[in-house]
Amino acid sequence: MDNFTFCSPTLFVFGRDQENNAGKYVKQFGGTKVLLHYGGSSAEKSGLLGRVENSLKREGISWVKLGGVQPNPKSPLIYEGIELCKKEGVDFILAVGGGSVIDSAKAIGLGVVYEGDIWELYSKQAAPAASLPVGTVLTIAAAGSEGSNGSVVSFQREDGVYKRDCGGEFMRPKFSILNPALTQTLPPYQTACGIVDIMCHVHERYFTNTEHVEITDQLCEGVLRTLIKEGPKVMKDPNDYEARANIMWAGTMAHNDICGVGREQDWASHNLEHELSGLYNCAHGAGLAVIMPAWMDYVMKHDIKRFARYAVNVWGCEKEENPANTARAGIAALRKFWKSLGMPLNFQQLGAREEDIPLLLNYLQIEGRTEGHFVKLGTEDCRAIYQLAADYPG
Amino acid sequence: MDNFTFCSPTLFVFGRDQENNAGKYVKQFGGTKVLLHYGGSSAEKSGLLGRVENSLKREGISWVKLGGVQPNPKSPLIYEGIELCKKEGVDFILAVGGGSVIDSAKAIGLGVVYEGDIWELYSKQAAPAASLPVGTVLTIAAAGSEGSNGSVVSFQREDGVYKRDCGGEFMRPKFSILNPALTQTLPPYQTACGIVDIMCHVHERYFTNTEHVEITDQLCEGVLRTLIKEGPKVMKDPNDYEARANIMWAGTMAHNDICGVGREQDWASHNLEHELSGLYNCAHGAGLAVIMPAWMDYVMKHDIKRFARYAVNVWGCEKEENPANTARAGIAALRKFWKSLGMPLNFQQLGAREEDIPLLLNYLQIEGRTEGHFVKLGTEDCRAIYQLAADYPG
Numbered sequence: 001m002d003n004f005t006f007c008s009p010t011l012f013v014f015g016r017d018q019e020n021n022a023g024k025y026v027k028q029f030g031g032t033k034v035l036l037h038y039g040g041s042s043a044e045k046s047g048l049l050g051r052v053e054n055s056l057k058r059e060g061i062s063w064v065k066l067g068g069v070q071p072n073p074k075s076p077l078i079y080e081g082i083e084l085c086k087k088e089g090v091d092f093i094l095a096v097g098g099g100s101v102i103d104s105a106k107a108i109g110l111g112v113v114y115e116g117d118i119w120e121l122y123s124k125q126a127a128p129a130a131s132l133p134v135g136t137v138l139t140i141a142a143a144g145s146e147g148s149n150g151s152v153v154s155f156q157r158e159d160g161v162y163k164r165d166c167g168g169e170f171m172r173p174k175f176s177i178l179n180p181a182l183t184q185t186l187p188p189y190q191t192a193c194g195i196v197d198i199m200c201h202v203h204e205r206y207f208t209n210t211e212h213v214e215i216t217d218q219l220c221e222g223v224l225r226t227l228i229k230e231g232p233k234v235m236k237d238p239n240d241y242e243a244r245a246n247i248m249w250a251g252t253m254a255h256n257d258i259c260g261v262g263r264e265q266d267w268a269s270h271n272l273e274h275e276l277s278g279l280y281n282c283a284h285g286a287g288l289a290v291i292m293p294a295w296m297d298y299v300m301k302h303d304i305k306r307f308a309r310y311a312v313n314v315w316g317c318e319k320e321e322n323p324a325n326t327a328r329a330g331i332a333a334l335r336k337f338w339k340s341l342g343m344p345l346n347f348q349q350l351g352a353r354e355e356d357i358p359l360l361l362n363y364l365q366i367e368g369r370t371e372g373h374f375v376k377l378g379t380e381d382c383r384a385i386y387q388l389a390a391d392y393p394g
Numbered sequence: 395m396d397n398f399t400f401c402s403p404t405l406f407v408f409g410r411d412q413e414n415n416a417g418k419y420v421k422q423f424g425g426t427k428v429l430l431h432y433g434g435s436s437a438e439k440s441g442l443l444g445r446v447e448n449s450l451k452r453e454g455i456s457w458v459k460l461g462g463v464q465p466n467p468k469s470p471l472i473y474e475g476i477e478l479c480k481k482e483g484v485d486f487i488l489a490v491g492g493g494s495v496i497d498s499a500k501a502i503g504l505g506v507v508y509e510g511d512i513w514e515l516y517s518k519q520a521a522p523a524a525s526l527p528v529g530t531v532l533t534i535a536a537a538g539s540e541g542s543n544g545s546v547v548s549f550q551r552e553d554g555v556y557k558r559d560c561g562g563e564f565m566r567p568k569f570s571i572l573n574p575a576l577t578q579t580l581p582p583y584q585t586a587c588g589i590v591d592i593m594c595h596v597h598e599r600y601f602t603n604t605e606h607v608e609i610t611d612q613l614c615e616g617v618l619r620t621l622i623k624e625g626p627k628v629m630k631d632p633n634d635y636e637a638r639a640n641i642m643w644a645g646t647m648a649h650n651d652i653c654g655v656g657r658e659q660d661w662a663s664h665n666l667e668h669e670l671s672g673l674y675n676c677a678h679g680a681g682l683a684v685i686m687p688a689w690m691d692y693v694m695k696h697d698i699k700r701f702a703r704y705a706v707n708v709w710g711c712e713k714e715e716n717p718a719n720t721a722r723a724g725i726a727a728l729r730k731f732w733k734s735l736g737m738p739l740n741f742q743q744l745g746a747r748e749e750d751i752p753l754l755l756n757y758l759q760i761e762g763r764t765e766g767h768f769v770k771l772g773t774e775d776c777r778a779i780y781q782l783a784a785d786y787p788g
Contacts, residue, residue: 001574001639003409008402014656015397180395212636214623215644218616226609242606245395249656250609258652262408262643 001213001262008256010147011175014249016241018177019048019137022094023055029133029174031092034063035085037105038096039070043139048182052096052137064088069097072163072277072284073104075155078118082111085132095136095173099143099152099197099284102136106151106171109134119155122164128171136176141183141248142194142285144201144255146176154278160363163278178252180244188235192341193285195231198251199224200288204267205260207299207306207374213263220259221313226250228314228337235341268372269295272382275360280351289343290350294389296331299375300324307331347390354390357383395607395656402650404541405569408643410635412571413442413531416488417449423527423568425486428457429479431499432490433464437533442576446490446531458482463491466557466671466678467498469549472512476505479526489530489567493537493591493678496530500545500565503528513549516558522565530570535577535642536588536679538595538649540570548672554757557672572646574638582629586735587679589625592645593618594682598661599654601693601700601768607657614653615707620644622708622731629735662766663689666776669754674745683737684744688783690725693769694718701725741784748784751777 013021026034034056036049043049044067056063066081085093085108095105109131111118120126138146145151150167186194206220227250233243253259269292276287300307304323311317311330320326335345344350361383370376377385407415420428428450430443437443438461450457460475479487479502489499503525505512514520532540539545544561580588600614620640627637647653663686670681694701698717705711705724714720729739738744755777764770771779 001409001636001643003412005405005407007405011399011401013399015395018397212640215617215620215640215647218620219613219647222612222616223609226612229608242395245656246606246608249395253609253613253652258647262639 002210002264004261006257006261007169008147008172008258010172010256012147012178012252013175014178016179016181018179019051019182020055022052022135022137022177023057023059023061025175025177026056026061026092026094026135027059029092029135031061031094031133031135033088033090033092034061035081035088035090035093035108036063036065036096037069037081037093037101037108038065038067039098039101040067042185043067043096046185048137048139049096052094063094064090069101069104071100072154072281073100073107075119075153078104078107078111078153081108082118085112091132093132093134095134096139098138098140099145102134102138102143102145102173103151103153105134105136106131106145107153107166108132110166110171119157122153122155122166123162128166128168131171133174136173138176138178138248139182140186140190140194141244141251142197144198144251146173146178147252147256148172152274161278162363163274178248180241180248183244183248184239184241186238188238189342190283191234191238192343193283194251195227195247195341196285196289196338196343198247198254199227200269200292201254202259203292204270205263205265206310207266208263209303209374210263216259216261216263219253223250223254223259224314231341264373266372266374268374268377271364271371272385275363276350276352278363279356279360282350282352286344286350289338290346290352290389291385293331293335293345294385294392296334297388298381298385300327300331302375344394346392346394349394352390354387357386357390360386396604396658398655400651400655401563402541402566402652404566404650406541406572406646407569408572410573410575412573413445413576414449416446416529416531416571417451417453417455419569419571420450420455420486420488420529421453423486423529425455425488425527425529427482427484427486428455429475429482429484429487429502430457430459430490431463431475431487431495431502432459432461433492433495434461436579437461437490440579442531442533443490446488457488458484463495463498465494466548466675467494467501469513469547472498472501472505472547475502476512479506485526487526487528489528490533492532492534493539496528496532496537496539496567497545497547499528499530500525500539501547501560502526504560504565513551516547516549516560517556522560522562525565527568530567532570532572532642533576534580534584534588535638535645536591538592538645540567540572541646541650542566546668555672556757557668572642574635574642577638577642578633578635580632582632583736584677585628585632586737587677588645589621589641589735590679590683590732590737592641592648593621594663594686595648596653597686598664599657599659600704601660602657603697603768604657610653610655610657613647617644617648617653618708625731625735658767660766660768662768662771665758665765666779669757670744670746672757673750673754676744676746680738680744683732684740684746684783685779687725687729687739688779688786690728691782692775692779694721694725696769738788740786740788743788746784748781751780751784754780
């Protein structure tokens with residue numbers, strides 16, 4: 001196990017009706033003037049936004065609203081939010097939505113404090129150091145941003161779209177309100193994308209070269225088994241509160257780094273996927289369903305034993321005499337599960353195009369560096385993984 | 395799943411040599427004058443205390459020392475610590491030791507701020523509300539106090555010894571330094587007691603009446619399987635750093651409540667045990683090894699399915715046609731495992747006496763109330779569990 005530090009100071013407020021306490025928690029964390037940040041009209045129509053506004057009103061907290069966050073949150077709205085916060089003297093950002101809204105809120109929080117252009121932070125030219133405090137009312141179980149220290153944004157630059165991440169411990173939300181009932185109205189496709197995203201947050205941590213990490217291995221496997229058990233329940237009955245609750249908390253556990261401390265993590269699949277959702281504006285989870293198994297196929301030989309353990313402990317595969325067969329059975333079980341959730345498994349099903357692979361590699365800016373840690377992937381490795389994802393029969 | 399709030403703000407600093415950063419973290423959390431609180435002479439002889447003192451010196455932090463904390467930390471030293479802190483103007487308490495030292499430090503932290511007698515807090519006559527900040531350098535993987543919101547103290551009162559707990563979210567340590575190498579010198583018996591204690595922290599959460607808690611069930615089972623796998627390694631080779639590391643982090647995960655949120659917890663076994671270690675001054679883990687399986691035998695019929703799941707998922711028992719047989723096999727596997735670690739399994743092996751059962755019940759102050767939640771135990775239930783523990787053949 002590697003040395004590590006871990007601190008997850010976010011106050012999680014979990015359960016039915018908790019959004020009515022949003023104002024109370026904004027006040028607890030010192031907010032007096034709030035940017036209420038959200039996505040489309042569903043938060044308004046469902047009455048959620050109204051309940052949150054009422055909770056702010058009850059605490060005597062004023063607010064300005066900025067809706068319109070799109071999936072794969074876009075930089076123009078973020079720059080607009082930064083200006084709005086500065087003009088209005090906002091001291092707290094409350095994100096009401098899924099990972100895109102929260103990531104957008106985190107980016108605005110950075111931008112209000114940072115003197116330069118936040119592109120410098122996301123393109124790693126400068127290190128982030130401070131942010132306005134952010135709170136969340138989560139409506140989608142997926143990204144884990146409600147407890148994580150990171151944010152991913154699609155920057156619309158003159159020469160193209162760059163989906164980039166930025167992280168820092170101070171970026172963890174002050175509080176996150178998780179009411180599973182709010183996720184019940186999510187359509188099946190988005191629900192499935194969320195489950196895939198959560199599983200991949202675990203995969204990125206599980207496939208490691210760090211040895212002797214039994215405790216985090218066990219936690220990873222437990223989160224994955226939860227999703228395999230609870231996922232089909234919500235696909236069958238979107239109103240299954242209890243299954244929604246288990247998936248929602250699994251989503252937080254998958255990405256607050258409880259499952260990742262003390263071990264080298266990979267993250268190549270996420271980065272390869274970001275170019276897909278950046279280019280095609282597809283759902284991140286759907287892109288991952290295409291990329292992650294291709295990555296697994298490609299890197300499996302690097303540590304057959306780990307993939308065999310994954311197959312047995314997560315998917316209940318039989319241990320075969322040849323561990324490579326066990327390993328392959330695990331990846332097959334993963335694909336079968338994601339297919340059963342209605343996920344795409346290849347480029348065509350995703351709406352991606354094989355002929356764009358050079359473009360994807362270009363956006364990835366992989367030349368002269370590598371992606372991932374489990375196996376360090378160069379340009380040709382990344383090309384091969386995109387190709388495997390394109391070719392997969394589905 | 396029940397509604398819950400969860401916040402674990404402790405900064406965990408994990409790994410080799412991290413005790414040399416103690417001063418840095420005291421400073422980060424605002425400490426300028428420290429009470430350095432520890433147990434026996436081993437911390438001095440091993441050089442650990444010196445390294446911590448040097449780290450304080452490097453940061454320009456002054457300190458006073460109070461050693462002598464005993465297992466099942468006693469109230470007289472705590473009262474002495476409270477007076478010392480007040481006299482010296484201490485603003486931060488640094489515990490160097492195991493759970494007893496940390497719990498003693500937490501009690502001192504409460505006492506410096508509270509105007510009355512801390513007995514009022516531990517006997518639940520008054521609610522704790524504030525504390526001096528506490529940091530820890532952990533030397534024993536067991537109690538989980540390094541990340542928990544509670545403290546357990548043996549109060550030496552005129553009419554006897556009362557082992558009582560006190561809790562509050564503000565009581566979680568500001569930081570906890572966990573260097574697994576520091577646990578390598580722990581004798582086998584104490585190491586085993588720690589493993590039992592950690593497992594019981596999970597058991598107390600696992601056996602619940604709350605339904606649909608798959609995610610926490612899975613995390614509980616994962617922590618338990620880790621201990622079953624890593625425990626025998628450290629019994630065989632006390633210097634196995636990697637196994638020590640896994641056990642140490644499992645100990646924190648078992649008790650920072652990651653495994654317990656959203657579900658009713660039990661804690662009857664802990665409370666029944668506290669009277670044993672209070673009366674006989676035995677190790678808490680050893681007492682639990684005697685009480686917990688007896689509790690399991692007694693309450694098993696309340697939810698055979700849960701005990702059968704425990705047997706299969708934690709111990710790898712075969713599913714038998716009659717689930718009661720599966721359940722019994724799980725409890726038998728637990729006893730066998732603890733026996734293999736050198737733990738006592740009945741009153742005689744522990745040094746407890748059957749004829750003291752009325753005295754234990756008296757100290758438990760069970761008349762007119764109940765213990766536990768999985769099954770609410772009255773006086774006769776508690777008597778029966780003590781009796782089962784006394785009678786077990788070992």
